[in-house]
Amino acid sequence: MSGYMLEAALEAGFAAAGVDVVLAGPIPTPGVAYLTRALRLDAGVVISASHNPYFDNGIKFFSARGAKLPDAVEAAIEARIDEPIGCADSAAIGRARRIDDAAGRYIEFCKSTFPTDLDLRGLKIAVDCAHGAAYHIAPRVFHELGAEVVAIGKEPNGLNINDQVGATVPESIRTFTLAQGADIGISLDGDGDRLVMVDRHGAIYDGDMLIYVIARMQNEQSRLPGVVGTLMSNLGFQRAIEALGVPFIRAKVGDRYVLERLEERGWKLGGENSGHILCLDRHTTGDGIVSALQVLAxxxxxxETLAQACQDLSFYPQKLINVRIKEGFDWQSDRAISEAVASAESELADKGRVLLRASGTEPLLRVMVEGQDEAKVGNIAQRLATVVRSALE
Known part of the structure; x- marks a missing residue:
């Protein structure tokens, strides 16, 4: 509900600074990235709770080319927040106008990323729009490509975004897909940049699985130069990508870091197991609708079905334990923790891996272990968590 209030505040602030403003109304985050680039604007701004509850509404920025800003640029912006505010002269204040066909433009863009010689006729697709920005867009995209579409999460009221629906609650699309007898289910998050899918039998497919489906197809059509995952990407996914003869590297968690590694290498495909998928041959940022269309293509x-497409993909068991830590705790320099990690890595050898990662939003240290032996993975994770707790004491 705060979206329109924040929109008015941003519009007033930009105009006061002498900046012209183009208002698009409710539209997915990647839709703003597309319009920023298509309309040759200087920047794009999104007001969104993303995959969070409505009260976590925030602001995302895009550069003129429709890409998320690097950390250094965001830090420079934050550093100026407390500086005195200046305004343009009255004759130089900015003007605002609204794009009445923003949704239609973005729908046509999404459809343009699907092969022109293919359609979705004969498919019944269930779509979960998370009561978010894609509620009036995603169903139309798939319908206009020929599919029979049934949808949930399409009645936003300002308070229900991501509430028991959407990509962060995949059970919602699973239940709906089964109940509707749909061939496939597509679940987006509140701002439309994440994707989770389910098949007609209710099996859930996360970002790693969906990237694999896209990668295999692209590699068959023209040699795929490489794929970027993150520190959280499953080791089984990495091995499956490498089995295709495609190089694989990891970035820090966060789609912006995936983008940085892709641009460094000149690669086009990467993403996170959470469902952020970047197809840079189709868009400049992660886009749930566009990614779904690449999987469907x-x-x-x-x-083939999703199950058939993923039959050569075998995930390693993974155990994640969150350990609450004190502010300022330097776990990276703790000798006991370092020795425990080294011991665990030696025990797993090349059949697993260990990752300790501090949360970016909570005072938590995430202890993750994965490997071929589920029992061993669980035991090692518990052992590492115990060492961390002891170090805290």
């Missing part, structure tokens, strides 16, 4: 081209 791969299934159409090979005439």
């Amino acid at each position: 791969a299934l159409r081209i090979r005439n």
